[in-house]
Amino acid sequence: EGFRDSVEMGYEHRFDQYDVNIDKPRPLVPRFLRLPVVERCNARGDVLLKLDEESVRDLISILRENQIESVAIVLLHAYANPDHERRIRDILSAVLPDLWISLSSEVCPEIREYERMSTASANAYVQPLMASYLTDLDSKLRTEGAVCPLFLMTSGGGLTTVQTARAHPIRLMESGPAGGAILAGHIALECGLDKVLSYDMGGTTAKICLIDEGKPQTSRTFEVDRQYRFTKGSGLPLRIPVIEMVEIGAGGGSIAKIDNLNRIQVGPESAGSEPGPACYDQGGEDATVTDADVALGRIAPEGFAGGSMNLSPELSVGALERAIGQKLNLDGPLAAFAVSEMVEENMSNAARVHAVEQGKELAARTLIAFGGAAPLHACRMAEKLNMDRVIIPQGAGVGSAIGFLAAPVSYEVVRSRYTKLEEFEPAALSRMFAEMHIEAFDIVSAGAPGAELDERRIAYMRYIGQGHEIVVDVPVRDLKEADGAGLKAAFDKAYEDLFGRVIPSMQVEILTWALSISTVQPPTDLREEVARGPIAPTVGKQELFDADRTDFVAAPVYQRNDLDPGMTLDGPALIMEAQTTTVVTDHFTAMINGVGHIELRRKQGDSA
Template sequence: MTAGSRPARVAVDIGGTFTDVAVEHGADLHTVKVLTTPRAPEEGVMNGIAAAMEAAGLSPADVGIIIHGTTLATNALIERKGAVTALVVTEGFRDSVEMAYENRFEQYDIYMERPAPLVPRHLRLPVRERLNNRGETLIELDEDSVRALVPTLQKYGVQALAIGLLHAYANPAHEIRVEQILKEALPDLWITRASEVCPEIREYERQSTACANAYVQPVMARYLTNLDKALRTTGYDCPLFLMMSGGGITTLETAIANPIRLVESGPAGGAILASHIAAECGLDEVVSFDMGGTTAKICLIDQGKPQSSRTFEVARVYRFMKGSGLPLRIPVIEMVEIGAGGGSIAAVDSLKRITVGPKSAGSEPGPACYDLGGTEPTVTDADVALGRIDPAGFAGGRVKMDPRKAETALARAVGAPLDLTPTLAAFGVSEIVDENMANAARVHAVERGKSLDSRAMVAFGGAAPLHAARLAEKVGVRRVVVPTGAGVGSAIGFLRAPIAYEVVRSRYMKLSAFDADEANTILAEMHDEAEAVVRRGAGDQPTAEVRTAFMRYVGQGHEITVDLPLRLLKAGDADEIRHAFDAAYTALYGRTIPNMDVEILSWTLTLGTAVDAPALATDTPPLPAPEPSGRRRLFDAATSDFVDVPVYRREALRPGAVIAGPAIVAEEQTTTVVTAAFDAHVNALGYLVLDRRPN
């Protein structure tokens, strides 16, 4: 490393098919895609880092920070491959986690199945105690009833324990004492307190979140510890940070204590990248489109900020059906995720319809064209058959493709049942996956009172630039931005994320009886907790704070998020907070309800390192495109036939270069298809911008 230069920064994102690595050193960015190694994910991470560091010409001593996002926690929940877990509950509430919401999320399916709880009934263990909703003791904790649980925990080989006592969000004393007693008897037991991981009202969600955290904690702790050890052994002495689902990064210790916050960490990095690009390009309304090997993720971004939430469902039994999964109350960037990636498997159902996903070929065996043993056709096989992918240059040449295997798989599984040629079978697969994504985007936008046709699209991920133009045609988007390094977009997004942590507290308060002193006490405690986490990684870096409250009209069942002033509150602030609530409520529902009191149920505080706003891209005079590097036969959806199109290398395109569609822009980790409906140009930042031609 040159004397006086800043240390390099490394980001790694593990996906279901590929592991993406980005190395940033000064103004230089080097990216690599390698196949994920499911049986030992750290091997794929180390392989990817080694390849990227070699490309950058750097050594481990040159690296100042490594940021990592992983799907391991999500996969453990979906595949039910976590630890043997028990749940300690208040006597009389053993079945709350199984009763759930006591509703039917699918009313017309007489065979409807609920997701099974992570903890079976024989390991849901009651203890005698009781608090009221203000945290006052009604029945003292019976410590003998806690000690009596030890033989049961030993008998069933319990590795992890969640403690979810009634109203512990208001007073965690009983949960803390249960933890102390069981830790003394079983020092190797992993213990999660619901009052720590989810100190909010609503018993079912709180217990579900605590159980999920406990369930994945031994798996995640083992993986993260092994990865940290492998990095140290290889010479990386820099800190290892983890990307969280809410869009911030945190320390290894915090990630091991709260691994449930790593769910959706990869997609969160992608949303951070899209927000950064939107600000750079002066785009106020954006839809981010992240399509990788296993899934596609769509997120709405307004004024440079992605939509966020504190509720999330994982491992849904029914595809896209709200209520059919395990609820988690964690900070999360809100997006819709569907099983539509390059590895999504295509088939023909009993009604002679082409279906795509959610099952994926993953990295083992992978799509048929990988020639690694896969025989089922995938979206990637369709893209190869349609001329969108150069088989010789896929993933920088690290994955060799056999187009004949793709055509054979498509002909057998899709073409033969529908009497279609392999080409038309591939086109059918492509159209179905694009329509699936378009429909998911439409529904996601409508549910939030948003529209898509006024937005620009930011496309990234290995497969997104292949499908972005066609998806934009379907949903009415007129501009598509494909950033530099789009194939590893989520990893690059990690490099743009702040070190941050969010704290939440449930504390009931009506605005008509607003207590500024109590509110300030709550917020001060939350600030201290968040600062203790953030300072571990941020040191003395400046921080920024965001405060919100979850509020509703008295008697309503659900809350909306309202911003709070960033200062000490005073009694007169009740009116200001009420005005903010009215504005947020009107934005969602188009009206307010007169003469109704408003109540605060929960408070949130997010503290993070300050992130400078990116500079706006300047206009660049148009330049003629360079000579194409070659030509390729590309299937054109408008004519249902192949057309001969030019192929341009992304690295050969200078800012200002203009390309008329149809065309192909190839780079090491992905390929951008410019359809006949679009023209493209390269902006001052080197981003490829596709603009819809006037009708």
């Protein structure tokens, strides 16, 4: 009782301070269906007011009248004591056996009721549809004779079983891009690279992710249904394990136009696949990023998408002239170049800001580009970020799907248990971790029985009074008194790495603890170095717009299938394959490395 409006009130701050007509995200559950019950526990889990079971039964008629299929049960301090939520589930299930029920203490057992309510509501929102779909998919695969287990990728970069996905479908959010980050991490290990930046650009968005020592950065916060698509805080928060990526509204189908300030704006609107870019000749009239790439000669009109369709460059040029050229007095090629530059600068700037926020540098990193559109823009993006090396993996156009094959079976369990470091209780925390281990182990071992497993434990720590936590590793064993000092030292180091200082007089607190178990992946073999071989054979030439000359040059065209390890070629050039094309600018040389990836290196003596 008394906090059903928390999900509508949200945070106390505004995501756009100066917009008096701000549009806040609407809760998934309308107010008349946010139904209170009588009970109360405190933040330690002590029962202050016993659950009034009649107040629960009184709600059953409302659920029936509104034909409710799925319910999220969210009590104020259920993360500390889930008994009342479980009892409510039992009461409802006894009368409404077909009702889907999500408990916040299972979906998101963490402090902060707004995020927990939002996450549990989202899980309940998608569960009936997702559970039905997954059950049907699993059944049809069995009917077709498939005997192998079915796994699904989660947002945190691990695989999970159908049963777990049915219970927690919200963990599948952003699972596709997570596969791409896993692929980039695998390639980093394969090529002996400590620090990389993954760059995934498809039809509607581009995503970047910082990866160190083969491990993508992770987070526990994510937003959906943003009112201002790329403005942090304008969406509904979800607290789930997620690979941390920055999204930019720039994909092949993103629409380019002139805004009210006479500036080129690309996205977030997309032409999609139907009608698609103007060059598809399917009725689309908007100028898109793909149209700019076609007009600049980066995409060959013949044999697009593996030979399934031919493009119409004249339609691209016409759309760009109408949308951009005539309004800014730019001819066809310059209008297309302006759109491309805007896209690449937006992506580069987002990468710079993200790196600064994480206390990391980009120049020494290698850019790993995949997705249907990323190889078209990777060299220009590397030039803008002062990066000297780019890798385009095999099967770049379907990189995220390939990444699924390299992902471990894993599961993460989270518990909120407020602890001041000066009141560190190793015995109680060890018991909590033992319970968390059993939960995670049961789920992972069901998907990978007998597999070798790896366990990680972390604490979300902060100075008392701060609003955000940082991650600190916890020893994977029973804790001891001395571990309190060890956690403090680890926190100080992590804090100083991020912010350049520590605050010696401030006490430290821990809000949340997490434990993850995953299958141990086989060691990644380092690629064999190959000697620079012969010059690659060309299959023709194409007029390609050169950014430095602001004019077209005759660039050789190569088929990727014709390129063997060791073969080299100099830019400007195009390397074509079924799902994408790699544009090699004049500043780079390309070589096929020992595992078949394209390695682009800045030419000797060249500087950004």
